[in-house]
Amino acid sequence: MSTVAGVRSVDLNADLGEGFGAWSMGDDDALLDIVTSANVACGFHAGDPKIMRRTCDAAAARGVTIGAHVSYRDLEGFGRRDIEVSPQQLADELLYQIGALDAISRVAGSSLRYVKAHGALYNRCAHDEHHARAVVQALLDHRGNLALLAAPGSVLVAVARAEGIRCVTEGFVDRAYRADGTLVPRGEPRAVHESTEACVVQALSIARDGIVSHRDGGTIPLAADSLCVHGDTPHAVATAWMVRESLLAAGIDLRPFA
Numbered sequence: 001m002s003t004v005a006g007v008r009s010v011d012l013n014a015d016l017g018e019g020f021g022a023w024s025m026g027d028d029d030a031l032l033d034i035v036t037s038a039n040v041a042c043g044f045h046a047g048d049p050k051i052m053r054r055t056c057d058a059a060a061a062r063g064v065t066i067g068a069h070v071s072y073r074d075l076e077g078f079g080r081r082d083i084e085v086s087p088q089q090l091a092d093e094l095l096y097q098i099g100a101l102d103a104i105s106r107v108a109g110s111s112l113r114y115v116k117a118h119g120a121l122y123n124r125c126a127h128d129e130h131h132a133r134a135v136v137q138a139l140l141d142h143r144g145n146l147a148l149l150a151a152p153g154s155v156l157v158a159v160a161r162a163e164g165i166r167c168v169t170e171g172f173v174d175r176a177y178r179a180d181g182t183l184v185p186r187g188e189p190r191a192v193h194e195s196t197e198a199c200v201v202q203a204l205s206i207a208r209d210g211i212v213s214h215r216d217g218g219t220i221p222l223a224a225d226s227l228c229v230h231g232d233t234p235h236a237v238a239t240a241w242m243v244r245e246s247l248l249a250a251g252i253d254l255r256p257f258a
Contacts, residue, residue: 009253010207011226012244013037013149013170015069015118017055018046018078018232026231032058034240036256037065037226039116039149042097045071045079052101056108065256066110067149068101070094070138071118079119080186087134094138102144113258114147114168115139117156125156126182132156136163147258152223153181168257171206171224173199173243174233177214181222184215192230196239203227203243207252225257 016032017040018025025046032038038059041047047055059066071079073093085093094115102112117125117135125132132155139146140163150156152169160167174193176184184191193199205219206212212222229240244254 008251009255010224010247011036011168011257012229012240012247012254013039013067013116013226014229014236014240015039015041015231016059017041017051017069019051020046020048020075027237028055028231029058030237031229031231031240032062032064034237034244035064035229036254037067037114037258039067039069039118039228040101041069041118042071042101044073044093044097045069045075045077045118049100049104052104053108056101056105056110060105060108060110065113065258066101066105066108067114067116067258068098068112068146069116069118070097070121070135072121074120079121082120082124087130087137090131090134091137091141094135095141098138098142098144098146102142112144112146113256114149116149116170122151123183126151126154129155129159132159136160136165139165149226149257151182168225169223170226170228171202171212171222172228172230173203173206174228174230174236174239177212177220177222179214179216179218179220181220190215192233196235196242199229199239200242200246204246204250207247208250
């Protein structure tokens, strides 16, 4: 959480543009009325040029900051499968995704401001230095002075900061945490919070107190300047709205980090 002129603030982001062709997922327009930053799928786990353009147009019209949600090349698995790929190939594929969304965001009258890894890539970059360096290499090759949105304490954050990349850490309001600070894998029970109330409690705990409860019953520190709501959950819009209203009621302003 950030403090500007004595006012505490946090960013609220969501994963958007995750349809493909005639298939759609989530209510992007409703979420864009709530969040301050949009992680837009770039075509490798979801999204296509038409959806990317539509999502960027809608974000720009609302003044929502645009970020590239980059992934392993895994449309069939929605980017949630661990893919073995060389670091150089991965860096090239990530640069391809970043460049595509950069161009589309500019045509939409906005600009690309940050990058966030998706799914299995996000999780792997918490501990795999080779794939973390591939993400960082793509950012450096792009030369766009983009920020990186990533998990606090991850290898990715350490590698990126060593290269002078601005890192913003995030917490998830709708996902369960393990005692080591990583997310409970989606294949395990209760990995995703089923109630809006649980998401609100977790959001306030992270934003206001800097801690999060883990599945073993204790709490761990979690410093985050951005909170994420997944756009593909059934109650995503209600969750995002209640989180937003609860943060404002607690005296925490909502502002994009980039």
